[in-house]
Amino acid sequence: MLLEIxxxxxxxxxxxxxxxxxxxxxxxxxxxxxxxxxxxxGHNGAGKTTLVNQVVGLLRPDAGTIHxxxxxxxxxxxxxxxxxSLQPQAQLPIDGLTPDQAIELLGRxxxxxxxxxxxxxxxxxxxxxxGEWRGQGGERLSGGVKRLVSFAMAAVVPGRVVILDEPxxxxxxxxxxxxxxxxxxxxxxxxxxxxVTHNVVEAERSVDRLAILDRGRVIAQGTPAALxxxxxxxxxxxxxxxxxxxxxxxxAFVRRYVPNGSRAIATIPATRAGEAVAWAExxxxxxxxxxxxxxxxxxxxxxxxxxxxxxxxxxxxxxDALAA
Amino acid sequence: MRSLRSYTLLIRWQALRLKAFLPxxxxxxxxxxxxxxxxxxxxxxxxxETTVLFLATxxxxxxxxxxxxxxxxxxxxxxxxxxxLEYMRSLPVPRLVYLFADLTVWMAIVLPGVAFALAIxxxxxxxxxxxxxxxxxxxxxxxxxxxxxxxxMASVLPPTVAQLLTQVLVVFVLMFSPLNFxxxxxxxxxxxxxxxxxVQAMGEVIRGTVAASTFxxxxxAWALLAAWCVGGLGIAFVTLQRRR
Numbered sequence: 001m002l003l004e005i006x007x008x009x010x011x012x013x014x015x016x017x018x019x020x021x022x023x024x025x026x027x028x029x030x031x032x033x034x035x036x037x038x039x040x041x042g043h044n045g046a047g048k049t050t051l052v053n054q055v056v057g058l059l060r061p062d063a064g065t066i067h068x069x070x071x072x073x074x075x076x077x078x079x080x081x082x083x084x085s086l087q088p089q090a091q092l093p094i095d096g097l098t099p100d101q102a103i104e105l106l107g108r109x110x111x112x113x114x115x116x117x118x119x120x121x122x123x124x125x126x127x128x129x130x131g132e133w134r135g136q137g138g139e140r141l142s143g144g145v146k147r148l149v150s151f152a153m154a155a156v157v158p159g160r161v162v163i164l165d166e167p168x169x170x171x172x173x174x175x176x177x178x179x180x181x182x183x184x185x186x187x188x189x190x191x192x193x194x195x196v197t198h199n200v201v202e203a204e205r206s207v208d209r210l211a212i213l214d215r216g217r218v219i220a221q222g223t224p225a226a227l228x229x230x231x232x233x234x235x236x237x238x239x240x241x242x243x244x245x246x247x248x249x250x251x252a253f254v255r256r257y258v259p260n261g262s263r264a265i266a267t268i269p270a271t272r273a274g275e276a277v278a279w280a281e282x283x284x285x286x287x288x289x290x291x292x293x294x295x296x297x298x299x300x301x302x303x304x305x306x307x308x309x310x311x312x313x314x315x316x317x318x319x320d321a322l323a324a
Numbered sequence: 325m326r327s328l329r330s331y332t333l334l335i336r337w338q339a340l341r342l343k344a345f346l347p348x349x350x351x352x353x354x355x356x357x358x359x360x361x362x363x364x365x366x367x368x369x370x371x372x373e374t375t376v377l378f379l380a381t382x383x384x385x386x387x388x389x390x391x392x393x394x395x396x397x398x399x400x401x402x403x404x405x406x407x408x409l410e411y412m413r414s415l416p417v418p419r420l421v422y423l424f425a426d427l428t429v430w431m432a433i434v435l436p437g438v439a440f441a442l443a444i445x446x447x448x449x450x451x452x453x454x455x456x457x458x459x460x461x462x463x464x465x466x467x468x469x470x471x472x473x474x475x476x477m478a479s480v481l482p483p484t485v486a487q488l489l490t491q492v493l494v495v496f497v498l499m500f501s502p503l504n505f506x507x508x509x510x511x512x513x514x515x516x517x518x519x520x521x522x523v524q525a526m527g528e529v530i531r532g533t534v535a536a537s538t539f540x541x542x543x544x545a546w547a548l549l550a551a552w553c554v555g556g557l558g559i560a561f562v563t564l565q566r567r568r
Contacts (some may be wrong), residue, residue, distance in 0.1 A: 012568075081417075101340060
């Protein structure tokens with residue numbers, strides 16, 4: 001196993017040094033093999049970036065171990081930095097540098113020979129279709145192009161472990177596809193790719209395995225298909241509301257209902273598909289719903305279900321603790 | 325070998341990032357020098373030769389100190405806020421190499437402006453300076469020490485506090501430091517403080533090398549600066565190295 005994370009916990013001290021502080025990671029176990037794209041999913045503040053920063057040696061875990069290729073990365077942060085290449089979540093300010101210069105300098109800093117770095121730089125500039133901006137100053141690049149350059153900087157001379165923190169933010173749909181292709185290519189070349197994202201739909205198509213993080217804990221882990229088995233008997237009805245209408249009340253058989261702006265998503269048992277179509281059709285006839293669709297539940301539904309369950313549990317624990 | 329390569333690559337990286345800053349740095353330093361050399365004499369009805377020399381030699385010292393204690397911490401604080409510093413910390417480069425590369429670029433940015441500052445004084449007062457060979461190490465030591473102390477300040481303090489402190493330091497250096505006047509004019513307690521702070525020693529080292537026949541040079545000033553420089557480097561290094 002290339003990357004082994006065992007029982008990692010990390011608490012941020014509160015700035016006032018009083019109180020318990022924030023427990024950002026709470027006993028996390030993860031294993032990522034060479035050739036694998038591993039997705040780390042979770043809400044904002046779930047502890048994803050904290051975990052990543054411990055792997056690359058920017059933060060020190062309070063408890064637990066991190067091994068890269070069998071070597072203790074916590075004891076040897078210098079090795080961790082050599083073994084991992086990171087695309088950070090924050091947009092890199094590369095003002096003054098062109099994409100060409102930034103990618104090349106990073107590749108050379110990571111120890112690549114000039115010839116290798118140039119060859120790989122050409123590959124990524126072409127594969128991500130960013131050629132037209134390659135000579136432009138970083139201060140004049142759009143957010144999406146900067147993000148792609150930042151990916152190329154992490155990939156040009158990749159570490160054994162490649163960590164991508166929200167790599168597709170700000171990137172247009174066409175180049176997103178190109179980017180996912182290159183993420184897969186990195187894994188095929190032998191890297192262990194740890195991919196942090198909250199974009200569940202994209203992750204479903206691109207990762208081999210994934211873990212869902214909530215409040216610093218791993219609440220589920222497995223292949224997308226295995227996790228989807230949780231909701232295998234469910235279907236989702238997506239209602240597109242007529243502009244200006246409020247979301248209708250859910251029918252009695254709806255298991256979960258998430259109104260969201262101009263849409264509402266109802267999860268129903270597969271056995272009630274006929275009734276669900278009749279319900280949605282009647283809403284359409286009444287002019288509440290513009291159109292609707294019925295489809296198998298997605299990873300996003302699993303995600304919402306699991307995080308919802310974890311939230312309910314946490315609330316119950318808190319209430320119990322207060323009562324006791 | 326690997327470290328040397330990282331050093332030159334990081335210099336290229338930082339030089340490209342800060343190249344827009346170079347003309348600005350020269351202009352700011354020249355304006356500072358103009359303010360001191362042309363502006364300060366307006367405060368006095370008549371000025372004697374010693375005052376003139378103090379102003380002309382104080383100007384380069386002040387430009388170096390303000391660049392180190394103001395511009396450096398502001399840029400470092402900004403890098404902290406933006407996450408650039410964190411990113412650089414994630415690269416497989418020894419911390420000390422990163423620090424040296426950063427300081428080297430700062431030297432290259434601030435030293436050309438100093439020549440302007442000195443030239444303005446010479447032009448304004450028609451001075452004949454008495455420059456000795458030690459002038460190069462003197463300017464480098466002063467620039468390095470102020471940049472290192474500024475760097476240490478910004479790496480330890482939260483960005484907003486560091487930015488605020490730079491403003492306080494400008495006033496302190498311009499008005500209450502014996503750079504443009506002899507230390508005897510300060511109250512005893514402030515003299516005692518300045519005997520330990522690096523600012524006065526910076527002025528002395530520069531005066532002693534560009535107007536050597538008028539101003540004596542003391543080994544103590546060089547030693548004090550070296551101590552501050554090493555201390556600043558140590559603090560900056562430990563902060564860069566530390567994992568929270």
